[in-house]
Amino acid sequence: MDVFDVTSNFLQNATSAYATEAGNFARVGSRLTSDMARRVRRQAESAIEDIAASTAA
Secondary structure, three states: OHHHHHHHHHHHHHHHHHHHHHHHHHHHHHHHHHHHHHHHHHHHHHHHHHHHHHHHH
């Protein structure tokens, strides 16, 4: 009975820790993706402005 309780407790804690870390990973991945999209948008806007400036000159 003790072996079952210890194993059950371990599996419950491991599953809970896995779910917590998976949530953290998803949050960090989402933040990185959002930051990357923001940087790409800024670079695209800068390139468009550069093209417009060279065309007008």
